[in-house]
Amino acid sequence: MAERIAVFPGSFNPFTIGHKAILEKALPLFDKIIIAIGYNSDKQTATSIEERKTAIQKIYNGNNKVVVTSYTTLTVDFCKEQGATFLIRGLRNESDFAYEQPIAQTNLQLAGIETIFFVTPPEYSHISSSIVRELQSYGADVTKFLP
DSSP: OOOOEEEEEEOOTTOOHHHHHHHHHHGGGOSEEEEEEEOOTTSOOSSOHHHHHHHHHHHTTTOTTEEEEEEOSOHHHHHHHHTOOEEEEEESSHHHHHHHHHHHHHHHHHHOOEEEEEEOOGGGTTOOHHHHHHHHHTTOOOGGGOO
């Protein structure tokens, strides 16, 4: 049986408790999950990709099913390079689904990569990296939103 490999892509700027909750739901379903930090020239980043990578690796230290890396290519091309046939995406609300659905359909048509959607637990559905960054920029304590 082929190894079930999934990619969980994102900027993870920062990696929040919502991201962690999604990954925890996905872990039992896959042999390997690659947390893939993508480079997005349109997004302002508070920390470097290497800093984010190190922070996420600390969370999953000792879990041999989780690999943390970065990429600069098209996500489906990265998936093919890694031998992954699944993408993991979290949905906080209907707006997330409306945004993610056409991307998922395109990825399936382009590369045969199936997107698996996980619904964010209700207690985390209001948390986004953007909100956390905004709070940080004003010096707010955001530790309760981070793993």
